[in-house]
Amino acid sequence: MNDTYTLGPLQAGPPCCDPEPLIRVENLSLHYGTKPALEGVSLDIYKGCITALIGPSGCGKTSFLSVLNRLTDMIPGCRVSGNVHFDNRDLRNPALDVQGLRRDIGMIFQKPVPFPLSIRRNIELPLREHGMSKQADLNEVIQRVLLDVGLWDEVKDRLESSAQALSGGQQQRLCIARALALKPKVLLMDEPCSALDPISSGVVEDLIQRLRGKYTVVIVTHNLAQARRIANYAGFFWVKERAGCLIEFGQCKQIFEAPAHDLTAAYVNGSRG
Amino acid sequence: MSKNELTTVLIWLMAVLVSGVFIWLLADIIIHGLSKLSWSFFVESPQNVGRSGGIGPIIVSTLLILLVAIVTAAPLGLATAVLLSEFTRHDSVFGRFVRRSLDVLAGVPSIVFGLFGNAFFCIYLGLGFSILSGGLTLACMVLPILIRTAEEGLQATPNDYRLATAALGMSRSSALFHLLLPAATPAIAAGLLLGIGRAGAETAALIFTSGYVDRMPDSLFDSGRALSVHIYDLSMNVAGGDASAYSSALVLIILLLIINSIAMGLAKHWLHRSIVTV
Ligand SMILES: Nc1ncnc2c1ncn2[C@@H]1O[C@H](COP(=O)(O)OP(=O)(O)OP(=O)(O)O)[C@@H](O)[C@H]1O
Numbered sequence A: 001m002n003d004t005y006t007l008g009p010l011q012a013g014p015p016c017c018d019p020e021p022l023i024r025v026e027n028l029s030l031h032y033g034t035k036p037a038l039e040g041v042s043l044d045i046y047k048g049c050i051t052a053l054i055g056p057s058g059c060g061k062t063s064f065l066s067v068l069n070r071l072t073d074m075i076p077g078c079r080v081s082g083n084v085h086f087d088n089r090d091l092r093n094p095a096l097d098v099q100g101l102r103r104d105i106g107m108i109f110q111k112p113v114p115f116p117l118s119i120r121r122n123i124e125l126p127l128r129e130h131g132m133s134k135q136a137d138l139n140e141v142i143q144r145v146l147l148d149v150g151l152w153d154e155v156k157d158r159l160e161s162s163a164q165a166l167s168g169g170q171q172q173r174l175c176i177a178r179a180l181a182l183k184p185k186v187l188l189m190d191e192p193c194s195a196l197d198p199i200s201s202g203v204v205e206d207l208i209q210r211l212r213g214k215y216t217v218v219i220v221t222h223n224l225a226q227a228r229r230i231a232n233y234a235g236f237f238w239v240k241e242r243a244g245c246l247i248e249f250g251q252c253k254q255i256f257e258a259p260a261h262d263l264t265a266a267y268v269n270g271s272r273g
Numbered sequence B: 001m002s003k004n005e006l007t008t009v010l011i012w013l014m015a016v017l018v019s020g021v022f023i024w025l026l027a028d029i030i031i032h033g034l035s036k037l038s039w040s041f042f043v044e045s046p047q048n049v050g051r052s053g054g055i056g057p058i059i060v061s062t063l064l065i066l067l068v069a070i071v072t073a074a075p076l077g078l079a080t081a082v083l084l085s086e087f088t089r090h091d092s093v094f095g096r097f098v099r100r101s102l103d104v105l106a107g108v109p110s111i112v113f114g115l116f117g118n119a120f121f122c123i124y125l126g127l128g129f130s131i132l133s134g135g136l137t138l139a140c141m142v143l144p145i146l147i148r149t150a151e152e153g154l155q156a157t158p159n160d161y162r163l164a165t166a167a168l169g170m171s172r173s174s175a176l177f178h179l180l181l182p183a184a185t186p187a188i189a190a191g192l193l194l195g196i197g198r199a200g201a202e203t204a205a206l207i208f209t210s211g212y213v214d215r216m217p218d219s220l221f222d223s224g225r226a227l228s229v230h231i232y233d234l235s236m237n238v239a240g241g242d243a244s245a246y247s248s249a250l251v252l253i254i255l256l257l258i259i260n261s262i263a264m265g266l267a268k269h270w271l272h273r274s275i276v277t278v
């Protein structure tokens, strides 16, 4: 059986002992103008677990993530329908406090986006915006999150220098630290390792592992081996009739070892996609 | 000679020609203008319709007119640019309409602005021939340049900043003030410099608005003669005024150079304060 996998040993993280849905998505559809990008997606994101979303390019994974923190509001012509609930909040409610929501649901982009400010200011800026102004508090948070992402020792002597002078991997970890500083409940990660070399990628992956239990993580990745190593749950997207849809969702172990759907099996075995 | 060499020679020829014309112009003005330049020329009032005496009041009027123009045009221009680039959809009817109008306005000859300024500021608003009328007319004239350059600068800032700040729950206005405007500073400064340059060199728009009077202005409601108007008058209407015209032209060039370097310095300072550049 193991011979069919070429992806290395399977370590699907521990199944969440008590799966408690934090985000519920029902029959979600998304259109860019008249072009459908997602059609009828339903799934639950479980609290404290790492959920990996896999699938070929253009199947709507990024679009799915941006529904969850309402970044779709920023895209002209983007229409969303269906039900999305987070913590008893209706995410489709036009009157929702979007800034508060985005504080609870942080997002990491594929390409790190450090602001052209100092390392310290990068983390301070959103914190100040959310009302933290005492320098002592700020310093404490900065140190804590930089320690969390394993960046503290590398940058503690150069907090005042530009964040854009950091390496790609360091920049991505800074962005994660910046998101963690807001104490989000959920972290959406859109291919956080794809722009990184294997070593930086490994560091970020270890970091994500350590987030398990404390945060709810949804990670999009093209790296199937990575998905198998870190995820508790996995969702497989595929493009059907020009619109992305969710083919299969379940425990990571099941998706990779005993997929219910032929497409999933073909994709995880590397013969399609 | 190979095709490549020919191209090189041609390109060099062009460069030499263009800078040659500029250097000739500058040298002409410096050679003819330098002789009359002295401290008293800067502070004294013109005598004998400008053939002798200095250009003190004219420098003051020029600076006041420029000041009025910049102080009104810069905030208005920046606000419009922000509205266009950040708060309206790029393909909206409103945005397209405003952009098209600005492009048309930018190409309108300055004499038309002069007539408009005369009709609107001098007569309709009752400001008369005054420094205020002239400055406001110049403001209208440089607004299109200011808005379009600032807007392009804002559009050129990475969209990633907008998404990343939004994803951190930050408001659009703080993204604007902390990241987008500082990143667009060079473009905004360039627009401002272009505007000041155009305003400082303007004659036609001022003849009908700020007027000819070469006395020292007491307030913004007094008429005041701008340097460019003075040069025009000396070289066109005053026999034997050429020497003074040359000196005034030299002063105008120096003035614009000084203003430009101050603006550059300020932009750099601001940029450095808000953005770390390594
Ligand atoms: N802003 C947009 N405007 C119009 N169409 C878009 C936009 N963003 C994405 N799309 C389209 O929606 C579909 C899904 O895109 P999406 O970025 O969500 O895919 P993805 O699964 O994240 O792909 P990848 O793995 O390459 O990142 C694609 O066909 C894409 O062309």
Ligand SMILES: [Mg+2]
Residues within 6 Å of the ligand: A061, A062, A063, A190
């Ligand atoms: Mg994507």
